[in-house]
Amino acid sequence: MQGASTDIATRAIGIIDQLKGGEGPLLPILHELQEEFGYVPHETLPLIAQALNISRAEVHGVFTFYHDYRDHPAGRHVLKLCRAEACQSMGADALADRARELLGIDWHGTTPDGAVTLEPVYCLGLCACSPSAMLDGEVIGRLDAEKLEEIAAEVRL
């Protein structure tokens, strides 16, 4: 465990050092840490605070303010379903219910096998081909129940 933790710290410090010189570097650092680890490990927050000469509370405040940052790893796949108005007008609410039923999880939940995390998103800018979704960063338009079932089966493989 000690080894893993030291490894995280070393990698984190590398990222922080690389980015801390820019203007307003906190968000870019958090993004990069999440990119590296899949989440922002708790032990990296004091390292950021120290490097940027701000309080740990401030780093914690920023980290928890933004919806994107995770404090634990997500599932192997991340499915984001748009819940905003344009998608609502095309039946997104029913699709969201179906997704939760198919995966057996609620919003922000991860299936027990670690296959997929379900997240709400408020607009992907695909409002003229709604309902929309994003699977592992890939955009999906005109989502329907059939496509959703395919996705649910696929991510569990």
Next chain:
Amino acid sequence: MTVTFYVPRDSGALALGAGKVAKTLQSEIDARNLDARIVRNGSRGLYWLEPMVEVETPNGRVAYGPVKASDVAVLLDNGMGEGRVHPLWLGLTGQLPFLARQTRLTFARCGITDPVSLDDYRAHDGLKGLENALKLTPAEIVAEVTESGLRGRGGAGFPTGIKWKTVLDTAGEQKYIVCNADEGDSGTFADRMIMEGDPFVLIEGMAIAGIAVGATRGYVYIRSEYPYAVEVMNGALDVARNAGVLGKSVLGSSYAFDMEVRVGAGAYVCGEETALLESLEGRRGIVRAKPPLPAHKGLFGKPTVINNVISLASVPVILDKGATFYKDFGMGRSRGTITLQIAGNVKHGGLFETAFGLTLGEIVDDIGGGTASGRPVKAVQVGGPLGAYFPRELFDTPFDYEAFAAKDGLIGHAGLVVFDDTVDMLKQARFAMEFCAIESCGKCTPCRIGSTRGVEVVDRLAANVEPEKQIEILTDLCNTMKFGSLCALGGFTPYPVMSALTHFPEDFRPAPVAHAAE
């Protein structure tokens, strides 16, 4: 002669399978040993026809759509390379009625050029605005923008030239140009489309802004939900820098200007300009009290121009063709063109750039073609989650900042979300409050607490608990939020709520339970 095919790389087209279409087309080209190339353009904005593949012919570009990967081989067999007729054949792209009816000034190149080819950009009048700007004094550039009548396209509609003049007149050793590309409003995608389809126009607009006000650094704050836009913008910035459009000497002039992309982290409130500045500085996206205005004390406390993507992307054409040319479009105090985004339950959804002044009915029924479901239109939400719901009775409202305000609505970023008659307006009102509660930055009480109380009141209304009393409370609450909130999130959430309540009262007063058979 090499045949040129166009397959969009716009997220909307990708979401509908354009990536697979391009891949299949490339492998067919290779397998058939055709002398052809594929350009990954932006979208023309006709999303019901995406993925729309085009081919260059002697008569102009011919379109096919919507094309599936499985159609590609058949299309090639049937002479797509020469623009021959096929069931998916749409004719000359420029003559498609949805495009032919538009006035494309800001979106003149979107979908036509290769987004990251600066040569293509130049060949289509790109950089002319910047070249003209370099011949003017900063004050003359600002005067030109003021004279054009351009108003902030992000939603507030504040005159862009006045904002620029304030920054120009404010002394500061470092000034900034910040582009608000945190396009979080549902029903809007114009910012995304232009960043993915014609990123140089935004870069050019920002460079002009920098020269005009004396700023040497710029930031484009793009929401994280737009990964493709981030990728294209970054690619275009590299090209612009290498070509000397950006850097220590903009196009060989004495002006320096450079910019970078920053990515948001999923907070809707960061679309509010002062919250965005906080976020750029590395803090929580908490709204600042105004004054001081960002023009005086903006990013890092320095004088800052903060404009929406479409405002900045409209600047090059103004400097290229002149303020008078731009101003001649539009009506009243709404000058130039507006990039309508027609979305939701609509047959012909997409981007429609036109002069101000079309009525809501013309936009929804004629251009949008009514609902996708084929059912009657019940409501149209204009201006995003903080915009009002318009009933059919108000379809004669012309698309203009003042006309919409007069009907207790707003045009916002010009997104329109169409709903058919299955929509429950009480549910929509509840969602508006719920969304405000989720996204509130928490600084001011009317927004932070009001939105949560709002959800509770609507829930009691839905449960038919003393409905008249709840309506009274909801109205009073909306009044408090409207006048007591620090920014538009809490301040405008009452628009969807009150418009739903006012125009669709039947959804808020459940039908009395029928008496047992008499």
